[in-house]
Amino acid sequence: MSPEAGKLSLPVDLIRTFAIILVIMLHAATEPITVVDQMSPEAVTLWWTTNIYNSLSRPAVPLFVMLSGALLLQPSKLEESLSVFFKKRLNRIALPFLFWGTAYFVWRIFVYDEVLSSGSIIEGVLTGPYFHFWFFYLLVGLYLLTPVLRVLVAYI
Numbered sequence: 001m002s003p004e005a006g007k008l009s010l011p012v013d014l015i016r017t018f019a020i021i022l023v024i025m026l027h028a029a030t031e032p033i034t035v036v037d038q039m040s041p042e043a044v045t046l047w048w049t050t051n052i053y054n055s056l057s058r059p060a061v062p063l064f065v066m067l068s069g070a071l072l073l074q075p076s077k078l079e080e081s082l083s084v085f086f087k088k089r090l091n092r093i094a095l096p097f098l099f100w101g102t103a104y105f106v107w108r109i110f111v112y113d114e115v116l117s118s119g120s121i122i123e124g125v126l127t128g129p130y131f132h133f134w135f136f137y138l139l140v141g142l143y144l145l146t147p148v149l150r151v152l153v154a155y156i
Contacts, residue, residue, distance in 0.1 A: 015067050022060035029053035061135075065142065072146045073153050082147055089143045097136045104130055 029050045071077075105121060108114045 012067065012071070015063055019060045019063040019067065022057040022063070025053055026057035026060055029057065065138070068139075068142060069149075072142070073149055078150050078154055085147065086143070089139075093136055093139050093143075097133070101125065101133070 101124075105116060105124065109116060
């Protein structure tokens with residue numbers, strides 16, 4: 001979201017757009033690195049190229065985290081009640097997490113013929129069944145920390 005719902009903020013939108021491009025670049029650069037297993041000149045060139053793209057795209061996540069923090073700590077948001085704050089965030093991350101978590105568990109059952117127990121599902125939810133879900137856990141931490149940070153920001 002931009003600073004005020006429905007209004008564009010050029011700096012925020014530029015940072016967000018740049019970070020999105022970096023995330024796409026990071027994901028595109030990751031796969032070729034994992035398939036290079038030879039020392040041919042082409043493979044070495046591919047390795048160096050993807051490593052450079054991968055390295056250049058690393059600011060993506062810190063940009064998203066800083067942008068999220070800046071937007072969550074805006075003075076206009078400081079008066080938002082805890083119940084409103086958590087209800088808005090719960091809808092934004094819980095529903096996608098449940099949907100995609102369920103989709104991946106179903107994938108494991110049908111594609112890999114895994115037998116999932118309630119214990120393995122609970123373990124998967126708590127430890128993250130797939131590495132790319134880590135961002136959900138980062139957001140939960142950020143959202144839990146935000147009310148404390150808002151109090152600090154109000155007194156600074």
